[in-house]
Amino acid sequence: MIPLQRNVLLTPGPATTTDTVKWAQVVPDICPREEHFGNLMDEVSLELTKLVADPLEYATVLFCGSGTAAVEAIISSVTGPDDTLLIVNNGAYGKRMCEIAAAYGLQTVEFRSAPQLPLDMTSLEQCIRSSERPITKLAVVHHETTTGLLNDIEAIGRLCGNEIDMIVDAMSSFAAVPIRMKEMNIRYLAASSNKCLQSTAGISFAVADKSRLDSPPPRRASNYYLNLHAQYSYFLLHRQMRFTPPVQTMYALKQAIDELKREGMTERYARYVKCWDILIAGLNRLGLSFIGSEEGHSKMVTSIIEPDLPGYDFYELHDFLFSNGFTIYPGKIKELSTFRIANIGDISCKDIEELLTLLGHYFNRLHGRGVTNDD
Numbered sequence: 001m002i003p004l005q006r007n008v009l010l011t012p013g014p015a016t017t018t019d020t021v022k023w024a025q026v027v028p029d030i031c032p033r034e035e036h037f038g039n040l041m042d043e044v045s046l047e048l049t050k051l052v053a054d055p056l057e058y059a060t061v062l063f064c065g066s067g068t069a070a071v072e073a074i075i076s077s078v079t080g081p082d083d084t085l086l087i088v089n090n091g092a093y094g095k096r097m098c099e100i101a102a103a104y105g106l107q108t109v110e111f112r113s114a115p116q117l118p119l120d121m122t123s124l125e126q127c128i129r130s131s132e133r134p135i136t137k138l139a140v141v142h143h144e145t146t147t148g149l150l151n152d153i154e155a156i157g158r159l160c161g162n163e164i165d166m167i168v169d170a171m172s173s174f175a176a177v178p179i180r181m182k183e184m185n186i187r188y189l190a191a192s193s194n195k196c197l198q199s200t201a202g203i204s205f206a207v208a209d210k211s212r213l214d215s216p217p218p219r220r221a222s223n224y225y226l227n228l229h230a231q232y233s234y235f236l237l238h239r240q241m242r243f244t245p246p247v248q249t250m251y252a253l254k255q256a257i258d259e260l261k262r263e264g265m266t267e268r269y270a271r272y273v274k275c276w277d278i279l280i281a282g283l284n285r286l287g288l289s290f291i292g293s294e295e296g297h298s299k300m301v302t303s304i305i306e307p308d309l310p311g312y313d314f315y316e317l318h319d320f321l322f323s324n325g326f327t328i329y330p331g332k333i334k335e336l337s338t339f340r341i342a343n344i345g346d347i348s349c350k351d352i353e354e355l356l357t358l359l360g361h362y363f364n365r366l367h368g369r370g371v372t373n374d375d
């Protein structure tokens, strides 16, 4: 295996992958309608389900597309004309779900909350109870990648009870933060291959309660490519995707799942948290602060307040870090100037220490004197 140049992506996905995952994509050409490939997809689906649920009761439906494809597939496939969908919006990805629902003309209620604060469960409950039309579906982002805030999906699941089907966008928590769909009362969950699963981009998927997948869809579908029920039943019947799957990406995902099983999900999350602790200690030394507090924080994505320093420029900082092998990300909060550093993917504490040294050099140059992490 030829080693590839290592770029450390401190972005909230696509995240840094191992060479073994990258090289797993180099396979002999195969027609994805062959039995071998059907078996591969079947195995990948089963393993993904097992990470969050019992495969006897839940199933994974694969799509070719980025993460938004799975979110859109769920929202547009399961919300019918008799439904009212409540969407929790406390960041860019909650807002995106509102935009998806609006594009399909769905009946929605938006529950807005400040991106930097934990959800007020009493207000959410009031919002559900006071809705003119009964809420039948509720969609929430588990880990708001905008800020690093973890929404308490367990408590929201309790609020949903039997009357409301909960949809969770678990894009950036899946495969790290523990999720048990049945115990948390989650009917549908969306995630993708390229975040904490540490694989390459191109596959998104929905994990869903089989009782819902096996029942007739709520109405004549208004979607086509992203139809959850059609994709599920076609695979059951043919062991093929309805449309061309991302063949090589599927092999990478299989390899990434094997590597996750070897590392262990608990151990993976613990590695991320250790990296975060080092990052936060270093940011504190540099006098940088972040949005939110430790409580309710995922410890995987940090939204850092841009310093008010003469000469500071995010893109210059980005380019300096990039030229040294590290990629960071702009912020996504409208009201506040922030940038983001994520610590997911195939990264180590040493990577974070190196990043902090580089940040120290950058800010040291700005200050024109000695505040560095080496102090």
Ligand SMILES: Cc1ncc(COP(=O)(O)O)c(C=O)c1O
Binding pocket: 012, 013, 066, 067, 068, 069, 071, 093, 141, 143, 144, 145, 169, 170, 171, 172, 192
């Ligand atoms: C919470 C969340 N939802 C959805 C997405 C999907 O984005 P994309 O379609 O770019 O993969 C992301 C990506 O960062 C995310 O963090």
